[in-house]
Amino acid sequence: MSHGEPPPAAGAPQPMSPTDTRDPDYFHQVVDCQWACPAHTDVPEYIRLIAQGRYSDAYLVNRESNVFPGILGRVCDRPCEPACRRGRVEDKPVAICRLKRVAADLRDDITDRLPRPPARKNGRRVACIGAGPASLTVANDLAPLGYEVVVFEQYAQAGGLMRTNIPAFRLPAQVLDEEIGYVVDMGVDLRLGTPVESMRGLLEQGFDAVFVGTGAPRGKDLLLPGREAGRIHIGIQWLESLAFGHVDKIGQRVLIIGVGNTAMDCCRSALRLGASEVRVMARKPRQFFKASAWELEDAEEESVHIMVNHAPKAFVSEGGRLAGMLFDRLEYEMDGDRILGQRVAGEVFIPADDVILAIGQDNAFPWIERDIGIEFAPSGMPAVDKVTHQSTRPGVFFGGDAAFGPKNIIWAVAHGHEAAISIHRHCCGEPLAERPPRGVNLQSRKMGMHEWSYKNDYNPVERRLVPHVSLKERFRKLDIEVELGFDAEQAAAEVQRCLNCDIQTVFEARLCIECDACIDICPTDCLTITRNGPEAELSGRLKAPRRNPGQQLYVSGPLKQTGRVMVKDEDLCVHCGLCAERCPTNAWDMQKSWIEIPHAEDDDRCRIPNALRRA
């Protein structure tokens, strides 16, 4: 067409180059939830399996990447949900986490579909210290490959903080037992009640590799005047004592300091022990709270009182007994969500029988000698490679909260997978920095002229609410699980909200006749045919304004008839397939993508030399 455009001046920003969709990260990023999940769980795939009533299959798809679907389906931090595409189309994302629980709750017995302990071991021995999710993931990945995995745990039960800190009313013990059992039953040598007191000593036992998954076990203290009083507890220790039955009562009036997830578990546990007045004291306004929205919601529903803008000043005792705490009442000068300044507007005394400190955790490695080649930063954190998880001593790896400070379960799992790859490579003599490559597989979902083997019709149904045990019932015992989970019917509605982001729009420029059919039909205007240009300039010429530069633009090669390019703003696509239905030449096709995230077992380069194998 002759809407003549002058050629770009020399030195001007260059037009965009055609997108390389063979790069596995391209289509992976389109699957927002999977990209956001640290362990890259194939969410849309398991949601489709649930839609088909194939709960066990859905469970196993989950297990492959996140190892603990039943646990995570209840208590995952769910970084996937804020990323979910549905949340960009309407207000609420798909209830991804609760659907994971559906797969776990409604599955059949899957034990015979899990890897069995191999008949022949490969002769290599790996020690995992701590039986939290990080170590258990390493064991899960390596035991089926023939490694002899020994897990040392100081306590009498496995699970780490999932067992000792996450209260049973959120995560029942039986769910933990079952999923930890799956790992242990792969032939893992789990040694409970066995603290590792010296790394040097352990190293002398001749393990081929050591994985440190000991978490961040030390709760932060608050050293204010009056700290020496009794009945001031450190949150994570207090929760642990509760889990082990060492604590079974608390005063009527309880103050929780801090407003993160630990605070939420502390306040709700206090209520269950019989406290009647529980206050969570926050230094800052609500938008700065660290606790997840859903935990805050649950706590407030249970009548926990959250007080903002109170900075702790002193513990107050009367007659040798804790009477309460003094706080500075703060006023903030705000600009939207930014604090410009603060001032003290007064002082308040709040009476209390018990105070629980929930202001963070620190790492501590008193049992690792500092002269054995494992370097630590002055902060007390070990020097750990972000990719390989190896410390400065070859063969010693860190993962989970122990590696980079407290995070969450799904990160611990992700670290476990990466560390397992490194350990496997270390034992095979392969360089650690070279990682097994990711891949992407595509397969058309076209069945007929306008028929797809996925449900492409957009379903406007709103997010389902998870039913809860009644407020009266739930306090009867410490371990009554509050959330009931979706039943099959609720799940069947919720799965329809998934937009099938893994069913990709795949474009073949040489087939396009520039008829505009796809442009016209796209319900979100995410397609544009236009002349190419530099990214910033091209972004200004899209059919719908580009709202989210964090999301990719797909740019095709030049089209045959006019040399213009097809541009797709991935941010907006709802994967309805209408572009492909309307396209007369099949230039657009809807193809299912499988993002291959390799685990240790997929590392083709790794072979333990036969000569080294022991019977």
Place this chain on the structure above:
Amino acid sequence: MTFIAKPKIHRGAVRNELGLTRRDYEGGMSTLCAGCGHDSVTAAIVQACFELALPPHTVAKLSGIGCSSKTTAYFVSGAHGFNSVHGRMPAIAAGAIAANRRLRYIGVSGDGDSLSIGLGQLGHAVRRNIDMLYMLENNGVYGLTKGQFSASADVGSKSKKGERNDHEPIDPVLLALSLGATFVARSFSGDKEQLVPLIKAGLSHRGFALIDVLSPCVTFNDHEGSTKSYAYVREHLQIPVAADYVESRREITVDYGEGDSVSVEMHDGAHIVLRKIDKSYEPTNRARALAYVQEHAQRNEYVTGLIYVGTYRRDFHERHNTPEEPLNSVPYGKLCPGSGGLSEVLARYR
């Protein structure tokens, strides 16, 4: 066509002065072949009506028979509509326009509907200067009846099976120019940048406005050897002038070079600024326009754009002194003089 309806997703959608989104100007689900040019023309009409913020109930859609004529069902579902018999849309339109001059009339027809069976109807609609926008979706074939040559097929153009057309084509643009039309445009379904402003201008024009839209039939006339395929049309476009539509309430802000552009005021106060691409072109000179289109046709080129926009010519309403009020709001006693009145009239002829 598609098997599922286009979902309504309004998040972040732009709204016009009436608070409506572009999606609110859509119609039913299209049943045309995937890739049909007519669907793109529909999208352009939707875009234009949205941008003009037309209240849907003030629009009337009229059509005949054909794939093209089906498309009135696919835009502005809140509008009035009449799907007439083959080739007879102009007669129905004339009646509707006579009865109610307050609505905006959009006629959609095909080359078969308008140039084969309906040629006489189209000719008289132009001649009478009825107030409507007449969109002729021109694909050179009878799409609906499986691809026979229509009256706009070019000599030598090949059918899908390979037969050659030997009949001279009827060019609706030349026809309208010679019958005195004051708004004559041609465009291409694959060029909305050009088509949308033309539709807006055509809707603002007083009297008959013709837009002949080359709109490829992807199923029966998009092969090699066709002169109405996407590829052929694109290769043979000649654009002497580009038209920008500037609404009455907006100022003309772009600086158009002296002598390079002509600004034409429409009766509703909007302007069309015609930017000359071919400096010798004079879009307000009927004889020159006729000659230009003919010369380029001989070179197998399709002239597109606002080819001719004329000075005012009395429209149908002025000539026939039609009432300002729609007939449906005129009291019955006044509309129908009754048997007494009839006798009086008859008496005059005795």
